[in-house]
Amino acid sequence: MTSTLIEQRLSNQGLTQPRHRRAADVVEWLGAVQAQEYEPAKWGLGQRMKDGGDAAVEREFEQGRILRTHVMRPTWHFVAAADIRWMQMLTAPRVLRTLATYDRRMELDTPTRTRATRIFERVLRDHQYLTRAELGDRLRRSGLTISGMRLAFAAAHAELRAVICSGPRRGKHSTYALVAERAPNARELSRDEALAELTRRFFRSHGPATVRDFVWWSGLPTADARRGLEINRAERQTVDGYTYWTVGSAGARAPNRAGVCLLPVYDEYVVAYRDRTLVPHGPSKVAAGAGQSVTFQHALVIAGRIAGTWRITRGPRAVSIAVTPLRRLTASEKSGVAAAALRYERFLGIPIVMRT
Numbered sequence: 001m002t003s004t005l006i007e008q009r010l011s012n013q014g015l016t017q018p019r020h021r022r023a024a025d026v027v028e029w030l031g032a033v034q035a036q037e038y039e040p041a042k043w044g045l046g047q048r049m050k051d052g053g054d055a056a057v058e059r060e061f062e063q064g065r066i067l068r069t070h071v072m073r074p075t076w077h078f079v080a081a082a083d084i085r086w087m088q089m090l091t092a093p094r095v096l097r098t099l100a101t102y103d104r105r106m107e108l109d110t111p112t113r114t115r116a117t118r119i120f121e122r123v124l125r126d127h128q129y130l131t132r133a134e135l136g137d138r139l140r141r142s143g144l145t146i147s148g149m150r151l152a153f154a155a156a157h158a159e160l161r162a163v164i165c166s167g168p169r170r171g172k173h174s175t176y177a178l179v180a181e182r183a184p185n186a187r188e189l190s191r192d193e194a195l196a197e198l199t200r201r202f203f204r205s206h207g208p209a210t211v212r213d214f215v216w217w218s219g220l221p222t223a224d225a226r227r228g229l230e231i232n233r234a235e236r237q238t239v240d241g242y243t244y245w246t247v248g249s250a251g252a253r254a255p256n257r258a259g260v261c262l263l264p265v266y267d268e269y270v271v272a273y274r275d276r277t278l279v280p281h282g283p284s285k286v287a288a289g290a291g292q293s294v295t296f297q298h299a300l301v302i303a304g305r306i307a308g309t310w311r312i313t314r315g316p317r318a319v320s321i322a323v324t325p326l327r328r329l330t331a332s333e334k335s336g337v338a339a340a341a342l343r344y345e346r347f348l349g350i351p352i353v354m355r356t
Contacts, residue, residue, distance in 0.1 A: 001239050005208050006278055006304035008246070012205050013269055014048035015261055021050050023057040024065040028080040031201030032087065034271055035068055036076040038174070040264030040298065045078070046347045047261065054348050061169070064182045068166035068174070070159045072219045074098055081183040085162050090194040092160040094219045099153065106150045115144055116154040120164050121178065129167035129175035162186075192231070195220075199228025200247050206272050208237065208244035216274035242277060259303040260336030262310055262321075262344055270299055270306070279306065300325065302333055318351040 010016045013030070020026045023045045027033055030048075035041035042061075046052045060066050067084055071077050072091045079087055103109070116139060123138040124130060130138065136151045146154050155176065158164045167177030179186065189197065202214050214225045234245045263269055273279055300308035300323055308325035321341055329337070338354065345352040 002278065003304075005239060005244060008208055009206070009278060010269075010304050012207055012246075014205075015269060018048050018050045018052075020048065021052070022065070023049060023052060023060045024080050027066055027078050028083065029201070030205045030268060031198060032071060032083075033078040033268055034075060034266045035078045037265055038068070038169075040266070041078060043264045043344065043347060044267045047263075047343065052347065058169075061166075064168075064177075067179075067182060069164075070095070070156045072217065074156065082185060082187055084165060084179060084183050085186040086189040086194045087198065088160060088162040089188065090191060090198060091219055092162075094221075095160055096157070098219075099156070102153060106153060108146075108150055108153055112144070112146070113154055113157045116146060117158040117161065117163055119144065120155070120158050120176070124164060124167075124176060124178045125181075127177070127181055129170070129177050131170065131173050131175050135176060192227075195224055195228045196231040199225070199234075200232050203229070203232070203234055203245050203247040206268065207246035208278070209246075209273060210242055210244060210275045212274040213272065217272045240277065242275060244278075260333065260340045261301040262337070262340045263299045263301055265296060265298050267299065269301065278304075300337065302329075302336065307333075313355075318353050319345075319348060320353040320355050322355040 007016070014020065014026065020029060023042075026045045026048045033041060033044060035044075042054060042057045045057050045066075046054065049056075057066075061068070064081055066078050067081055068076055068078055069084065069088075071079060071084075071087055072095065074095050103113070119139055119142050120135060123135070132151060132155060135155065136147050139146050139151075155164065162179045164176045165179050165182055167175035167182065169175070198218060198220075199214065202217060203209060206213065206217070211222060211225045211229070214220070214228075215222055218225070229245055229247075232247045234247045236243055236245050238244075261269075270279060297309040298311065299306050300310055307327060307329070308323060310321055310323045313320045313322070321344070323337055341352055341354055
């Protein structure tokens, strides 16, 4: 029965049967996508797309169809432009309470944060996209000196209030933009409507999942999770003492290419769940010689189970991949790894060399 639930989850996540052609549609389907590492996060979207390439994902980001901001848990996420306002209104109050301890430690009080946000609004007006360092420079010119982590937290506060978000990339550097200009048509919902929508997004795309999973992923309290499930009339099933919920149906399940995925670090399939029963690892949670949990590395997933890690080395003309299995792979699984690497090569649009 557990294997059936894993198959359902892989299908709902779009890993076995990609259903979307645009990256923004993948983000909208999943609700939000953890994205503190920008390049790997794009691959997380790409492998859930039908024939999606890195250039296509980058183009949608540049156009503002996908935004990158702090939302839900205090970390970076991709969100669809239309969703940024209602999602921040729903989840930001809890995140801001979490950040309060750090604000006190860094002496980042309310008047300072408010003043910084007003300056951000002024200097970013009329599509003036600025890096974080440039924002710090503009603050200093206005008589407010904030740098380092204090500047990062000041920017995060402005993000959580849906004032600023990601702008277009400038080479390898991220920029900030005004939400009002980057997402002028973003929706606003009542709290119950927003709660129902976020719950629906999570359990249709990440389900079968537990209440604890949603609480972890969204940062919302258990009472909100149960309310959202009630509004959506979610379906429940109990397996091995765990109660799993789903909303809607993803359609027929289908096996993917040899059941092998090369998932990026912090992929939704790995990080979105508190209960780990349906995210089974191999014989060890730490890859041999790696010294780190697979949660914080690129994950090799076979038949829904974490079977190893993989690393990327970028060269001037090619990318090399080194896979470290947690167990001995069969011949068909090795072929599946090669096929997954080929798919990544197509996504990047540059040659990939497999290293052993």
